Amino acid sequence: MIRAIVTDIEGTTTDIQFVHQVLFPYARERLAEFINAQQHRSEVRAAIDGVRQEIDQSEASLSQVTDALLEFMDEDLKSTSLKALQGMIWRYGYENGDFTGHLYADVLPAFKRWRAQNIPLYIYSSGSIAAQKLLFGYSNEGDLTPFLSGYFDTHVGHKRQTGSYIEIAKQIDLPAEQLLFLSDIHQELDAAKAAGWQTLQLIRGEADAQSQHPQVSDFSQI
Numbered sequence: 001m002i003r004a005i006v007t008d009i010e011g012t013t014t015d016i017q018f019v020h021q022v023l024f025p026y027a028r029e030r031l032a033e034f035i036n037a038q039q040h041r042s043e044v045r046a047a048i049d050g051v052r053q054e055i056d057q058s059e060a061s062l063s064q065v066t067d068a069l070l071e072f073m074d075e076d077l078k079s080t081s082l083k084a085l086q087g088m089i090w091r092y093g094y095e096n097g098d099f100t101g102h103l104y105a106d107v108l109p110a111f112k113r114w115r116a117q118n119i120p121l122y123i124y125s126s127g128s129i130a131a132q133k134l135l136f137g138y139s140n141e142g143d144l145t146p147f148l149s150g151y152f153d154t155h156v157g158h159k160r161q162t163g164s165y166i167e168i169a170k171q172i173d174l175p176a177e178q179l180l181f182l183s184d185i186h187q188e189l190d191a192a193k194a195a196g197w198q199t200l201q202l203i204r205g206e207a208d209a210q211s212q213h214p215q216v217s218d219f220s221q222i
């Protein structure tokens with residue numbers, strides 16, 4: 001029996017192309033200017049200090065921090081500090097109407113179905129919680145945040161680590177075997193399964209022959 005669903009975003013609710021061709025370049029182009037202009041805001045300072053820790057250079061200049069962040073982006077490194085800064089920059093894009101959060105057409109009907117069945121729905125993404133709220137709040141289907149019971153990001157751990165799913169189950173306060181994790185990445189599902197969760201892989205594009213998980217091609221099949 002499934003008592004709560006936790007879903008990934010990129011490649012699961014949302015086209016990977018939107019994240020990589022719209023969101024990531026938008027943040028990259030504005031990163032240096034944003035850091036220079038906003039460096040005194042407490043959340044920006046915290047992220048800058050986080051990068052200094054990650055590169056083990058407590059005295060790194062702003063320009064060294066910016067260069068490190070650009071390298072993180074090149075490697076698609078799921079750095080918590082990078083994700084916090086990207087989320088702050090994306091806010092301007094959503095609020096200005098430069099883009100809306102992409103959701104596949106099958107997502108909203110499933111959200112409505114799960115709400116009718118009283119199954120709470122949570123998000124777990126490497127994107128910061130603030131970024132997750134923006135994507136669902138300014139989505140191409142309107143504001144879907146009322147459908148969401150909570151959000152998890154890398155503050156609980158990385159998505160390929162079993163400990164992250166143990167922590168999320170603890171915070172949701174349900175036994176792992178009553179939780180379902182939806183993701184396109186089998187290594188994330190492996191970690192969830194090792195924590196005792198039920199899993200379902202979204203195959204929105206190419207087949208994944210390495211996967212041991214049940215698969216669906218969209219949310220209407222769940």
Ligand SMILES: CSCCC(=O)C(=O)COP(=O)(O)O
Pocket residue numbers: 008009010019023078083086124125126127128131132135159
């Ligand atoms: C909140 S949308 C942006 C997602 C993001 O920044 C990202 O890196 C996607 O990573 P995920 O682990 O969710 O595949």
Ligand SMILES: [Mg+2]
Pocket residue numbers: 008009010011012183184185
């Ligand atoms: Mg994904």
